[in-house]
Amino acid sequence: MMWKIDQFNYSRRPSDTIQIGKLLLGGNQPVRVQSMANTDTNDVENSVAQCLRIVEAGGEMVRFTTQGVREAESIGKIHEALRDKGCEVPLVADIHFNANAADVAATNVEKVRINPGNYVGSIKIGDTSDYTAEEFELEYQKIRARFIPFLNICKANNTAIRIGVNHGSLSERMMNKYGDTSLGMVESCMEFLKICNEENFSNVVISMKTSNTVMMVHTVRLLVDRMEKEGLHFPLHLGVTEAGDGEDGRIKSAVGIGGLLADGIGDTIRVSLSEEPEAEIPVGRLLVSYVAGRGKQQPIVATEHVLHSRFEYSRRKTHAVGNIGGDNVPVVIAPAKGDFVTVPDYILSEGKVVSANGDQYSIYSPETIEELKKDTADIKFLKLTFGDLTPKVIGLITEKRDIVILLQTQHTNGVGEQRAFFHTLLNAACTVPVVLCRNYTEETLQYLQIKSAADLGVLFIDGFGDGILLENTGAISVEAVNSVAFGILQASRVRVTKTEFISCPGCGRTMFKLQHVIARVKAQTSHLKGLKIGIMGCVVNGPGEMADADYGYVGAGRGKVSLYKKKECLERNIPEDDAVNKLVELIKVNGDWHD
Template sequence: MATGVAPAPLPHVRVRDGGIGFTRSVDFAKILSVPATLRVGSSRGRVLMAKSSSTGSDTMELEPSSEGSPLLVAFRVAECFDKIRVNPGNFADRRAQFEQLEYTEDDYQKELEHIEKVFSPLVEKCKQYGRAMRIGTNHGSLSDRIMSYYGDSPRGMVESALEFARICRKLDFHNFVFSMKAKAGEGEDGRMKSAIGIGTLLMDGLGDTIRVSLTEPPEEEIDPCRRLANLGTHAADLQIGVAPFEEKQRRYFDFQRRSGQLPLQKEGEEVDYRGVLHRDGSVLMSVSLDQLKAPELLYRSLAAKLVVGMPFKDLATVDSILLRELPAVEDAQARLALKRLVDISMGVLTPLSEQLTKPLPHGCVDKALVNVDELSSGAHKLLPEGTRLAVTLRGDESYEQLDLLKGVDDITMLLHSVPYGEEKTGRVHAARRLFEYLETNGLNFPVIHHIEFPKSVNRDDFVIGAGANVGALLVDGLGDGVLLEAADQEFEFLRDTSFNLLQGCRMRNTKTEYVSCPSCGRTLFDLQEIAIMGCIVNGPGEMADADFGYVGGAPGKIDLYVGKTVVQWRGPLTP
């Protein structure tokens, strides 16, 4: 498929003799080559094509054409507009039918030769008219050939685009850009996934243009784009980063999670350490002393189930808490509430100073929180024997300081405990440096990503900042959990965002997830009301990873999928 790109509504749009006309004053227009079977109201099996009007006219028209191909439409677009978009999966390469194909090297090369034969005339046309091209791949429209060779993966999207780019280079055409897109969904989930995917690249200084695809009115996509752009610009302006280091351990072409060693139970220990962290990713929350004074409300806030007032862990219950201040010795109610949390294997982290001045009975605290200086001074040795430690680090410590970690066992690490935005140290880069050190030295401690946001942070900035600064690491398999803090935000919002972050990084699933695409003109039904799937062009590919798919196949009709198999074809929109 080849398209131009256009804002809407277009000024001076008019219809004439069944064609759509518009003035030359518009900068761009969007033209789609749509399969004849999908044309709304068309009984003649025709596609849309662009046609320049007579010399001197101020209009260009879209009019019904005889049976045509995407290449014919693309030629007309290239003649009329400054920039065209080519989707490799819909242009010369057949969109996926979810068939597992076996290719020899010769077979694969023949396919590439076919693509070059079909694509080259368009490249020459763009050279002739001085046009620009956007080579844009969609996760939902990769070909069977690409998916059979590279899997249904981001690398497949990249390779699909590079195949077309190599043809452009070979023909001495260099006026092109790339775009890669996958659908994000709506609301906080959509913004979180966009931040994870796009923010990850921005933190590395990669990318020139941002598009966020949300299942919301198009204008709602502008704000998260701006927030992401501001995040990337801020990082670039400050030149955030970390001292240079050689990175050898991180995997670039396949995913392999670094799973920290979860706490093991030792004989004679009163606290059950086996549940304080979760194997698929842990959520930690900061709890105040005042919250301990209302136990049942606190248990509910932590998403624990209550049975006769007693808490029990559930699927999406917080795993551990950070308690910066311990209750006074005489505050029996608060101490009992804390003991009941420990009894259900909820971890409790408290500062070293609090444990030394307000000691709790042995077995009531999971870990003592210490920094590098306290570790260096040996102050932690004043604690009762067997007390486990949680060490706070920034990631940019000297290697001499990091070497202190080799002398302690059974620790959990909290990475980046400094307030968000106060330092020029790049969190992503400093974290990679720390993980490189841990892997090189065979230290398999679990690492929790800790970010403390400023008091006045906007909710969307919070979601996007967490996705970009933490999600960028989790999607590379670096990290075992999150601790997000923001003083002005509701406790439940912080908790839910933490779980959404883990699920968005494909770590810990705690809720049903609806995969959906933007509400574009090809959807053919009210997507926001249905909130499941999208159009026939990209829909089948986008829902391929889901258990169930609901795809608009024709006006007023839907196709139902179980996995990648159609179980109902062109069914009614409503029962």
């Protein structure tokens, strides 16, 4: 029977079990957590030392950039040195552009990651015109002819592969036929899987990555649906590319990866932070363990709305009550007064919801509905859970157009229960606006960031929610809680309130001190509300992966930086010392700067 995401009850997708060295992946195995080194792969000593730190933090696989044959040989030396130290962690060679390097790496490590978008060169070099059907097939045959010898090497050496499709580096051929779309990413992957199947090669992991969390979630869901229809069950690697650093990186990763884990999808993950790679591991392990706990749940019984799509964004239609619902961006209700950097739309105060201009609104429950009916205020807040959604309550919130729901849940699988609430409203054609509410007891900010983003981000991606109310009874300030709430909305792409920095985690290709540069760029530009700025270590993924950004800062060589506006390079090979100031000038010249 074909597996399908259960919108309301957590069940992990059945995948094939594959072997990566001594590590089993997929099937009934736990979700594996991995990272990628940011050392120079040719610097064997430092690479080994960093790998050991990643493993000590709990990493179960470590990837190294492998630009060419020299690096493919160096990763073999790293592998040998680790084994001499008694470390058995599987190593992964990361290949871009150089198929010859992939062949060599496959003899030296347990897994090789290739990118279908640049595994072989185009047949139409320098020509971006539309492909004919014959040209499209000719390039496929070129791919096939180069890919099969690589698979044979992998077979002979028991080497696994990852087919890693990146949104920013789809081939020109796929872009011409499918556009810059999720479907293009899926077709790019399926083409390589077809060859693997024809060659009876099954030691394969798949990833579909982008810095856009909404597209990432929808693309992976689309791929899984396609594979299930074709009887394919390859394990999946999850990650949000260029998530950034600090709070933004953690929230963005938890929204994208956590959303798919909540669907039961994912066999291994990598949280891509612009920090030292060992810092990624605790975040990944927390995310995996938190979502896995949803399997121990009381069943949720609800009927999925037949027109709701899991593969594209469509916000649930609601009527507006004041500035909540309708075409308004989702609001933020802060749990108490505070000295906020980003001012919330409402705050809770003495049992009431207070607006920014001081208007006070009462909060009701199912037990006080009769009092709600007598209230003459223009907004009435009603606390409900899925269990409160009786026909009588549905009739009330459908008929009265001045109610806003504060949706609560205490269920082990809060995502599933809150989804059930929304699908029930959809089936009843009820357009009442709903604020998503969650209450936590965290003492550590990182725990709140990860858990709340994993719980609520996927609901906004699904098109649900007209607001957010986070409460936390642990030792975390109300200002920090408010920042997390706005961060979830931004990471879910439903409300932009600050500059978005799309920064890579760094690797051996990085041309500058990434964390230092990120800090400098943020110091100059973090006040530019709504602007997206890409900070990328090299040109391999840089221009493609930051395609969603308004401006880009990309390493062009040692001590050199190129600046982009969208996908167009406007300044080349600027000395690194001048690059941040030049970036500011570029933003000003194009009219996107404000003080």
